[in-house]
Amino acid sequence: MNPLRAFLAVLAVSAALVLQVSVFPYVAWQGVVPNLVLLVVVGAAVVRGAQFAMVLGFAAGVLLDLAPPADHVAGRWALAFVVVGYVAGRVAQHGRPTATAVLATVAASSFLGTSLFALSGLVLRDPPLTIPDLLQVVVVSVVWDVVLAPFVLPLVMAMFHRIEPERAAVQ
Structure with a gap:
């Protein structure tokens, strides 16, 4: 693995994590904050595979x-983000995705x-x-992530593409 790619990936995840746990709780909608870390993982997936x-x-x-204020069993987000x-x-793997395909990927990934x-x-x-509470959280989370995707994903995807353009999954 390219050390620069690993460093920039850690930097992107760290920046997203800090924003997610420190700034975005102030703009939470029904108690749900945007999942910037998920958007970084999706951007990396679309470009790097x-x-x-x-x-x-x-x-x-x-x-x-x-990361504080984590109030759940550790490993739950790790499992979710691997999937x-x-x-x-x-x-x-299906060539250069369109903007619509990337937004659909964000929505599906968030869900x-x-x-x-x-x-x-x-x-x-x-x-x-309760199940209705969980369904509400899932819907609000998908809306948040799709709304923020046009602002976050182009930056993340461009960063991962510029590190090693010859090895990017998306040309």
Whole structure:
């Protein structure tokens, strides 16, 4: 792995994580904040493919699981982001995705990641919430992520593409 790519990936995840846990709680909608870390994983997946995004998703998920004010069992976001990295990375195998395809990937990834996180919470009873509450969180999360995607993904995708343009999954 290219050390510059790894450094920039850690930097992007760290910046997204800091914004997500420190700034965005002030703009939470119905208690749900945008998941910038998920958007970084999706951007990496679309440009670099599933393998890189799964590793990045695991690392980003562990960081998000351990970042204050985490109130859940550690590992739930890591699991969700590994799956998101794999699914979003499969988009890169079908040539250059259109803007609509990328937004659809963000919506599907947000739904999948948030649902996996919520379902793992139901299984672990962590925290005990009702199904309608979880569905509301999933819907609000998808809306947040799709609204912020046009602002975040072009930056993330351009960064990952410029590091090694000859090895990018999307040319």
